[in-house]
Amino acid sequence: MKIMRIASCLALAIWLPMVAGVAVAAEAPSVVIVIKNHRFVPPQVTVPGGKRIELIVENHDSTPEEFESTDLRREKIVVGNGKTSVWVGPLPAGTYGFFGDFHPTTAQGKLIVK
Numbered sequence: 001m002k003i004m005r006i007a008s009c010l011a012l013a014i015w016l017p018m019v020a021g022v023a024v025a026a027e028a029p030s031v032v033i034v035i036k037n038h039r040f041v042p043p044q045v046t047v048p049g050g051k052r053i054e055l056i057v058e059n060h061d062s063t064p065e066e067f068e069s070t071d072l073r074r075e076k077i078v079v080g081n082g083k084t085s086v087w088v089g090p091l092p093a094g095t096y097g098f099f100g101d102f103h104p105t106t107a108q109g110k111l112i113v114k
């Protein structure tokens with residue numbers, strides 16, 4: 001039974017850092033912003049201030065889009081039917097605009113930090 005004990009000990013050694021990793025990842029709030037018909041859905045997202053935030057931008061259109069924000073100083077291409085992560089913050093409370101640089105007349109959004 002000594003071998004069994006070593007095996008379960010090893011399993012725990014591998015398992016524990018994995019659980020810790022998940023906990024760390026879960027601490028960073030994330031929000032999904034969908035691009036559909038060259039618009040952001042929802043057009044407004046609210047996130048907490050003073051934290052790193054992961055904006056998960058999912059492009060449900062078949063054409064590429066560029067997630068862009070002058071306020072947030074971010075610019076990132078999202079391929080058609082693809083997704084990307086844009087990390088922002090920690091941010092002070094306020095309203096930060098973003099837009100789709102390839103369809104700026106329709107793709108407009110706001111990040112509200114509270």
Ligand SMILES: [Cu+2]
Pocket residue numbers: 066068075101
């Ligand atoms: Cu651009």
